[in-house]
Every structure is written in C-alpha cells, then in structure tokens.
Amino acid sequence: MNIKKFKFNPVEVNAIVLWDDTNECVIIDPACFYPGEEQQLKLFIETHHLKPVRLLNTHGHFDHLMGNKFVEKTWGLTSEIHKEDIFLVEQAANQAMMFGLQMAKPTLPGRFFEDGEVLTFGNSALKVIFVPGHSPGGVTFYSETDKLLIAGDILFYGSIGRTDLPRGNHEQLLTGIMEKLMVLDPQVKVYCGHGSETTIGAEKRSNPFLN
Ligand SMILES: [Zn+2]
Ligand SMILES: [Zn+2]
Helix, strand or coil: CEEEEEEECCCCEEEEEEECCCCEEEEECCCCCCHHHHHHHHHHHHHCCCEEEEEECCCCCHHHHCCHHHHHHHHCCCEEECHHHHHHHHHHHHHHHHCCCCCCCCCCCCEECCCCCEEEECCEEEEEEECCCCCCCCEEEEECCCCEEECCCCEECCEECCCCCCCCCHHHHHHHHHHHHCCCCCCCEEECCCCCCEEHHHHHHHCCCCC
C-alpha cells in the first residue's frame, strides 16, 4: 500500500490518500479548504492515475470534513463515518464559523462504519477500530499487512486527542487507546490527524498520557 499525506486548511489537518498496485485509492479526511488545496489533491490523483473509490472520515469535526464536498463532486463518492458522529457533521458549518471559517454545510454521510469491519479497495483491506472519547464516533483505520494505522485525532505523537469538546470522554479515550491500539505490533506506523507520524512502540514507551 502506498500513502501520501497532505497538510490542509488553517487547522492543519493531515489528509491521507492510500492506494495499491490496482491504482484504486481511498481518501481519508480530505480536509482541503482553499481552492489551491483542492487542486493539489486533484493533481496528485491525476498524475498518479489513481481512481478514488471511497471517502472515509475518521470523525465528524469540521476541520476533517472540509474537502468532503469537493471529493464527492469530483469523483462521485459519498462519505463514510461512524453514526455516533452524525451530530457533528450536522453542526460542522457552525463550528467552522466559530473559527472564522466559511464552510458549506457538509452532505450527510452515505454509509456508517461498524467496529471491526473490514473496508476493501483494490487488493487492500483496512480494519475499522472504533475508539470513542475524542468524539463519540471516532475510528482509526488499520492495515495489518502494511503495519499502518490512520489514527485521526485519537492518538498523536506524544499526546492523545482532546476531550473537552461536545461528548468527549477522557476515560473512554484512554481505555480505548490502551485496549485497542496499544495491543498492536509496536512497529505499526501511526499517521495522526495533525502533526508528525509516530509508531505504536514509541507511544507505548514515552507518551506521557499512557504512562
Ligand atoms: Zn477532532
Ligand atoms: Zn482535528
């Protein structure tokens, strides 16, 4: 599996494109906000001859939903998210406004994740691991074959997701991270929703929230 990370929008979200030898790709949290960012994403997809087949959201916070509309209309996709975060999708445009950002109301998702389900594209598979607490419907996407975890805002390099937002829950987040993520192979590389990459092993050793 190949991966490309973009840092998009004023909140600096890491948008992720994953693809394999079939050239089918998934776009996770597209996050593009400025027209230049949309073009950057489109150009990347086109120059690598990729075919976007799924639009996945790690959670419903507005900064991660930016770009959904662009991806939906450019490649004819509908978004997928955990159903517990629908209320956040509905509030996203208002939340963005509080940050002084004008965002069109996102389209409602077309499909909802189940914990543990396997999402396929090309010859690849991503397992949905549900870890609520940063948001009630937060999920991560895991490739066992590629030792790769797309963690959204659940786990960060040296930190964990904030839990002071609507329906956040610190205990629940910690328990989920310990029981569902820290049990993965220490070599698993973690792509976070913001900031640098890390590994499960590095966070297990030195993340102050987990030690
Ligand atoms: Zn978030
Ligand atoms: Zn975020």
